[in-house]
Amino acid sequence: MINEKLPKIWYGGDYNPEQWESEVWKEDERMFKLAGIDVATVNVFSWAMNQPDEETYDFSVLDETIDRLYKSGVYVCLATSTGAHPAWMARKYPDVLRVDAQGRKRKFGGRHNSCPNSPTYRKYSARMAGKLAERYKDHPGLLIWHISNEYGGYCYCEHCAAAFRVWLKQRYGTLDQLNRAWNTRFWGHTFYDWEEIVPPSELSEEWGGTRTNFQGISIDYRRFMSQSLLDCYKLEYDELKKHTPHIPVTTNLMGFYPELNYFEWAKYMDIVSWDNYPSLDTPVSFTAMTHDLMRGLKSGDPFMLMEQTPSQQNWQAYNSLKRPGVMRLWSYQAVARGADTVMFFQLRRSIGACEKYHGAVIEHVGHEHTRVFRECAELGRELEQLGDKLLDARTEAKVAIIYDWENRWATELSSGPTVALNYVNEVHKYYDALFQMHVETDMVSVEEDLSKYDIVIAPVMYMVKSGFAKKVEQFVSDGGTFVTTFFSGLVNENDLVTTGGYPGELRSVMGIWAEEIDALFPGQKNQVVMKQAWGELKGQYECGLLCDLIHAEGAEVLAEYGSDFYEGMPVLTVNHFGSGRAYYVASSPEASFLQGFLSNLCEEKGIKPLLGAPAGVEVARRVKDEKSFLFLLNHNAEASEVQIGSEEKKDLLADTTVSGTVTVPGRGVVILESNNTGN
Numbered sequence: 001m002i003n004e005k006l007p008k009i010w011y012g013g014d015y016n017p018e019q020w021e022s023e024v025w026k027e028d029e030r031m032f033k034l035a036g037i038d039v040a041t042v043n044v045f046s047w048a049m050n051q052p053d054e055e056t057y058d059f060s061v062l063d064e065t066i067d068r069l070y071k072s073g074v075y076v077c078l079a080t081s082t083g084a085h086p087a088w089m090a091r092k093y094p095d096v097l098r099v100d101a102q103g104r105k106r107k108f109g110g111r112h113n114s115c116p117n118s119p120t121y122r123k124y125s126a127r128m129a130g131k132l133a134e135r136y137k138d139h140p141g142l143l144i145w146h147i148s149n150e151y152g153g154y155c156y157c158e159h160c161a162a163a164f165r166v167w168l169k170q171r172y173g174t175l176d177q178l179n180r181a182w183n184t185r186f187w188g189h190t191f192y193d194w195e196e197i198v199p200p201s202e203l204s205e206e207w208g209g210t211r212t213n214f215q216g217i218s219i220d221y222r223r224f225m226s227q228s229l230l231d232c233y234k235l236e237y238d239e240l241k242k243h244t245p246h247i248p249v250t251t252n253l254m255g256f257y258p259e260l261n262y263f264e265w266a267k268y269m270d271i272v273s274w275d276n277y278p279s280l281d282t283p284v285s286f287t288a289m290t291h292d293l294m295r296g297l298k299s300g301d302p303f304m305l306m307e308q309t310p311s312q313q314n315w316q317a318y319n320s321l322k323r324p325g326v327m328r329l330w331s332y333q334a335v336a337r338g339a340d341t342v343m344f345f346q347l348r349r350s351i352g353a354c355e356k357y358h359g360a361v362i363e364h365v366g367h368e369h370t371r372v373f374r375e376c377a378e379l380g381r382e383l384e385q386l387g388d389k390l391l392d393a394r395t396e397a398k399v400a401i402i403y404d405w406e407n408r409w410a411t412e413l414s415s416g417p418t419v420a421l422n423y424v425n426e427v428h429k430y431y432d433a434l435f436q437m438h439v440e441t442d443m444v445s446v447e448e449d450l451s452k453y454d455i456v457i458a459p460v461m462y463m464v465k466s467g468f469a470k471k472v473e474q475f476v477s478d479g480g481t482f483v484t485t486f487f488s489g490l491v492n493e494n495d496l497v498t499t500g501g502y503p504g505e506l507r508s509v510m511g512i513w514a515e516e517i518d519a520l521f522p523g524q525k526n527q528v529v530m531k532q533a534w535g536e537l538k539g540q541y542e543c544g545l546l547c548d549l550i551h552a553e554g555a556e557v558l559a560e561y562g563s564d565f566y567e568g569m570p571v572l573t574v575n576h577f578g579s580g581r582a583y584y585v586a587s588s589p590e591a592s593f594l595q596g597f598l599s600n601l602c603e604e605k606g607i608k609p610l611l612g613a614p615a616g617v618e619v620a621r622r623v624k625d626e627k628s629f630l631f632l633l634n635h636n637a638e639a640s641e642v643q644i645g646s647e648e649k650k651d652l653l654a655d656t657t658v659s660g661t662v663t664v665p666g667r668g669v670v671i672l673e674s675n676n677t678g679n
Helices: 022-035 060-071 087-092 119-136 158-172 175-182 215-243 262-266 284-296 326-336 371-386 405-413 423-437 468-477 504-510 591-604
Strands: 010-014 039-042 075-079 142-146 273-275 303-307 339-344 399-402 441-444 455-458 481-485 512-519 526-530 540-552 556-561 570-577 580-585 587-589 617-624 627-634 640-651 656-664 669-675
Touching: 010 303, 010 371, 022 060, 022 371, 039 060, 039 339, 060 075, 087 119, 119 215, 158 175, 158 215, 175 215, 215 262, 215 405, 284 303, 284 326, 284 423, 284 441, 284 617, 303 326, 326 339, 326 371, 326 617, 326 627, 326 669, 339 371, 399 423, 405 423, 423 441, 423 591, 455 468, 468 481, 468 504, 468 570, 468 580, 481 504, 481 591, 504 512, 504 570, 504 580, 512 570, 526 570, 526 587, 540 556, 540 570, 540 591, 580 591, 587 591, 627 640, 627 656, 656 669
Parallel strands: 010 039, 010 339, 039 075, 075 142, 273 303, 303 339, 399 441, 399 455, 455 481, 481 580
Antiparallel strands: 512 540, 526 540, 526 556, 540 587, 556 570, 570 580, 617 627, 627 669, 640 656, 640 669
């Protein structure tokens, strides 16, 4: 639990008082009290202020800020300020500047602008973290460390090229091993000296961001870059822990951000935190899935909602206002799915540069008489009322969906069979079906212990890493239900095809083999035709995108294709393997099929929905100390009625006892406390 020092759901956000004159600060304190703000994230981009030149460190402004906030009842999430290097550093030490994929060396500007393998950046960023930790280690207002900010972006400079070669030597040992792993006899790419290897930029192997001549090289460079940035984080982490081993450390992640393998990062984070910025048209289930992924990074531990906007964003094409009630609703959605904090970017709106039109608790008008401030203050009162009831509560899911960043890289870098294949979208289709059914679901890595689940789903598991197939076989043999789909089991972790028939190492447990994969054009469809009714599934359903042409070899055929030259070939199979079952879905079917299919699987395993609820009402649950907390989140503009059963439950926000039918206002929230009786 991170909240022991402040035992409630932390409420606050990014605060940049250095951008304002001192007369504004007292007004900030007054309004923070009105809003219930008790945590401020400070020092995120203050490196240039803290270190005006190579030798000088000046923390006087930061001292005053932290002391002033603490005296007014506000704790700090203290950032290390290393998310953007100072201008003097770029001028004196140009090795800190990144080189982009087109080979252009950057000038000073923006952020995320430091080369992760620059000796200068690593030296001074670690030194800054150490000086901050030494200075503030005993400050009573320090709650948590926040390293850098939203790590991301690759570099292709000579420092990175040299470090890449070192990384490859450690990974492969010899050039012979590397050449085999990369299949370099293709197009005469055999390497005879480590110095011949260059990063796969648009000057060498890649183009268009997701196209490459050599998938093995490009996947390895993504692994290397993710690790390089993680190494920068770890240097700061070690400095912080040297002085403050008792203070938790985090950095803010970005959901399904494609460039970094967050499962690896989470191993070195005391608590996961992330920044949630859905658009007005982002599916509610996609945001829920992202929260569940953040919870899954550390096997179900609660996480921090580090940033969200109180109303408006500034960087999307169309920056809609959050409608009345939506900020509160989305805040509770995060809490429902594992967040132990609710924090914003930003507490007071900037007056200049690119984020001046990004929403804030305190708007440009500068007073509390705004819709946004009133909503923030009301939420602050509710979080104070909830106290520590929800802290460290967990989710008890029996269904898991496997998500793998390296598999995503491999899928997106694939040289076929279709540009329309989007790994995240295919994962979301399965998640959304369970979400609509109100079935609790964990998002987990390929390293997760599968034995605690009854159903494990691995959509588009194109890359099968060493040992994963054996893990699946053991899970199914022990009685589990496993589901995978088209375009699975094709390659190993080096993106080399597993010969002998798709799905490669999964062939035995799935009881099928695939000989061809048909790529359908946009708008082109085939059909999933059920051989006989199975629970909610009967008749036929549309499918598209890709169609695996498979043959059953031990598996039972449940449905066949309805058209084209492969009409009558299997499209849905089940293989009885040991005490369990393995299902293969050979195409991308419509949503109604997935809801029926997954409903059948849940029924087979005795997994029940949390509740029956109308469309647009999200249901989630957290459990703590034999207590169950059921969240009803109405994403509709109109009120909805939900049947909650005859057992009396406490409505925590209304402080009443309810049973039978509960009315959830439009864009409203109900949190029901009861004794935990299981699913």
